[in-house]
Amino acid sequence: xxxxxxxxxxxxxxxTHYCSGCGHGLVHRLVAEAIDELGIREAxxxxxxxxxxxxxxxxxxxxxxxxxxxxxxxxxxxxxxLQPQQIVFTYQGDGDLAxxxxxxxxxxxxxxxxxTVIFINNAVxxxxxxxxxxxxLIGQKTATSPEGRNAKNDGLPLKISxxxxxxxxxxxxxxxxxxxxxxIFKTKQAIKSAFKNQMENKGFSxxxxxxxxxxxLGLSPLESMDWIRNTMSKEFPLGKIK
Amino acid sequence: MRNQKPxxxxxxxxxxxxxxxxxxxxxxxxxFYAGYPITPQNEIIAYMAQHMPEAGGVFxxxxxxxxxxxxxxxxxxxGARAMTSSSSPGISLMQEGISYIAAAELxxxxxxxxxxxxxxxxxxxxxxxxxxxVKSGGHGDYHCLVFAPASVQEAYDLTVLxxxxxxxxxxPVIILGDGMLGQMMxxxxxxxxxxxxxxxxxxxxxxxxxxxxPNVVKSFYLNMGELEQFNLKLQEKYxxxxxREQRYETFNTDDAEIILVAYGMMARLAKKAVESLREKGHKxxxxxxxxxxxxxxxxxxxxxxxxxxxxxxxxxxxxxxxxEDVQLTVxxxxxxxxxxxxxxxxxxxxxxxxxxxxxAG
Ligand code: SF4
Numbered sequence: 001x002x003x004x005x006x007x008x009x010x011x012x013x014x015x016t017h018y019c020s021g022c023g024h025g026l027v028h029r030l031v032a033e034a035i036d037e038l039g040i041r042e043a044x045x046x047x048x049x050x051x052x053x054x055x056x057x058x059x060x061x062x063x064x065x066x067x068x069x070x071x072x073x074x075x076x077x078x079x080x081x082l083q084p085q086q087i088v089f090t091y092q093g094d095g096d097l098a099x100x101x102x103x104x105x106x107x108x109x110x111x112x113x114x115x116t117v118i119f120i121n122n123a124v125x126x127x128x129x130x131x132x133x134x135x136x137l138i139g140q141k142t143a144t145s146p147e148g149r150n151a152k153n154d155g156l157p158l159k160i161s162x163x164x165x166x167x168x169x170x171x172x173x174x175x176x177x178x179x180x181x182x183x184i185f186k187t188k189q190a191i192k193s194a195f196k197n198q199m200e201n202k203g204f205s206x207x208x209x210x211x212x213x214x215x216x217l218g219l220s221p222l223e224s225m226d227w228i229r230n231t232m233s234k235e236f237p238l239g240k241i242k
Numbered sequence: 243m244r245n246q247k248p249x250x251x252x253x254x255x256x257x258x259x260x261x262x263x264x265x266x267x268x269x270x271x272x273x274f275y276a277g278y279p280i281t282p283q284n285e286i287i288a289y290m291a292q293h294m295p296e297a298g299g300v301f302x303x304x305x306x307x308x309x310x311x312x313x314x315x316x317x318x319x320x321g322a323r324a325m326t327s328s329s330s331p332g333i334s335l336m337q338e339g340i341s342y343i344a345a346a347e348l349x350x351x352x353x354x355x356x357x358x359x360x361x362x363x364x365x366x367x368x369x370x371x372x373x374x375x376v377k378s379g380g381h382g383d384y385h386c387l388v389f390a391p392a393s394v395q396e397a398y399d400l401t402v403l404x405x406x407x408x409x410x411x412x413x414p415v416i417i418l419g420d421g422m423l424g425q426m427m428x429x430x431x432x433x434x435x436x437x438x439x440x441x442x443x444x445x446x447x448x449x450x451x452x453x454x455x456p457n458v459v460k461s462f463y464l465n466m467g468e469l470e471q472f473n474l475k476l477q478e479k480y481x482x483x484x485x486r487e488q489r490y491e492t493f494n495t496d497d498a499e500i501i502l503v504a505y506g507m508m509a510r511l512a513k514k515a516v517e518s519l520r521e522k523g524h525k526x527x528x529x530x531x532x533x534x535x536x537x538x539x540x541x542x543x544x545x546x547x548x549x550x551x552x553x554x555x556x557x558x559x560x561x562x563x564x565x566e567d568v569q570l571t572v573x574x575x576x577x578x579x580x581x582x583x584x585x586x587x588x589x590x591x592x593x594x595x596x597x598x599x600x601x602a603g
Binding site: 041042043044045047054055057060061062063064065066067068071074075076077078079081082083086103104106107 | 273274276300302304305306308309310312313314315316317319320322324338339342346448449450451452453456457458459460461462464
């Protein structure tokens with residue numbers, strides 16, 4: 001009999017701690033499947049962030065290094081420079097990559113480090129209890145923007161992918177979503193090609209993934225999908241940015 | 243006997259303290275350096291920029307000290323010997339990373355060529371980062387090994403030793419120097435260069451899980467009780483280090499009635515004062531701590547039990563930081579006096595002599 005599906009080797013047999021409808025578990029799987037399909041599990045080193053995904057290493061079945069908040073790309077830079085034959089990727093949330101770690105992000109990109117960046121944008125801080133993120137939408141209510149984000153006080157949502165695309169050191173940037181099976185399929189392809197770029201020494205590749213945090217959006221998992229499709233992706237348009 | 247070619251091995255080379263530290267690191271097998279420029283340690287980063295690539299290692303000028311220490315974190319997680327260097331304000335920025343490195347039990351070497359603070363302060367020599375170095379400047383219950391060289395040769399030797407001990411105990415090691423040491427030129431015998439170090443393989447490093455179970459380098463312990471267990475394990479390690487790694491030098495302490503306690507470059511000035519005072523018949527000696535953590539408490543206690551009427555005079559380029567460790571060790575059993583200046587001022591030989599005379603009555 002032809003085998004058409006088997007257990008993803010890059011995933012451990014574990015229950016995740018994520019809330020129902022959370023995008024993290026889904027994206028962990030996509031990353032793991034991409035790694036399996038490329039046959040690079042034993043060469044991969046993942047850098048996990050501070051945030052809800054800090055213990056992603058409990059779910060992934062390959063080497064990982066847990067980073068201080070925002071410093072993933074400084075750590076990844078050193079690991080890749082010392083082990084250029086290995087595949088190094090960071091998995092970062094919006095606070096990690098686009099607030100506290102902005103300097104590390106911009107400079108790793110500008111140096112053109114040959115790395116793969118999985119950037120989870122869910123427009124809110126999950127782990128600390130639903131505070132405003134750099135990517136929170138105007139009018140979006142959070143624990144620290146109780147009346148909704150206000151451009152005058154908080155600035156506009158930070159489009160770090162568009163910013164980074166302007167740097168000569170960056171090879172590829174794509175924004176994808178997890179709001180439907182079709183988009184999830186595209187996300188998987190984007191992740192896979194960001195890893196392939198690294199394998200072919202093409203340089204800095206980032207995949208921004210619009211992902212759901214139903215808990216702090218105050219929506220059901222299904223409503224969260226609608227929100228990403230109808231609201232969030234208006235502010236953060238999908239597609240290849242570079 | 244046949245005439246031999248001149249030996250290169252014991253030949254001395256003239257280096258500044260900063261260069262000796264950088265050379266010592268490369269000779270000890272350090273193959274990764276990241277740093278951000280700051281005076282008065284710029285010779286280290288410049289030396290590394292030139293010589294690290296020659297040694298087949300990686301040099302990165304980072305965007306900040308925060309990035310530098312985290313790059314070092316990544317390099318250590320890869321299993322390499324790695325180092326960063328900075329001066330006081332930059333070391334303050336690195337405290338986050340140092341805490342994480344201590345928690346992940348990674349073997350870092352961190353150089354602090356101190357300048358005067360607080361704040362931007364100025365670039366003159368000081369010893370006012372003692373508390374930060376020995377009392378763990380970042381968050382959490384941790385320690386770094388801390389060494390204070392008092393000559394360029396010792397700066398070289400202690401750097402080599404730091405890499406050995408960092409690996410042995412899986413602990414961050416800080417070399418605490420000052421701008422005087424960093425800039426001063428002295429002849430150095432670079433012995434480690436002749437016996438290249440071969441750091442042992444680090445089975446815990448993140449190198450790809452081929453042929454083994456995945457490794458995780460981390461510092462997060464969420465489950466109740468887990469962190470306490472881990473911290474107790476760290477404490478056991480620190481206790482072991484306290485027993486084994488106290489280092490110091492004594493000078494004329496055997497019959498001394500007054501013993502100066504000073505470290506680093508301050509100890510060299512204090513030694514001169516001791517020599518002058520001895521010539522005039524004063525029974526004065528010097529205790530020079532080389533390891534600041536662990537503090538060489540055992541020798542202090544030994545001196546007190548041997549000479550219960552001894553008095554200590556702590557001399558520092560600060561307003562009394564190491565003083566607290568001396569007081570803690572002495573615990574009121576003998577008198578402890580203090581002489582210190584900070585902000586670029588250095589207690590002079592004359593000031594030390596005058597103070598000793600006053601104490602001696
Ligand atoms: S808080 Fe949000 S991001 Fe965190 S696990 Fe829950 S749904 Fe996911």
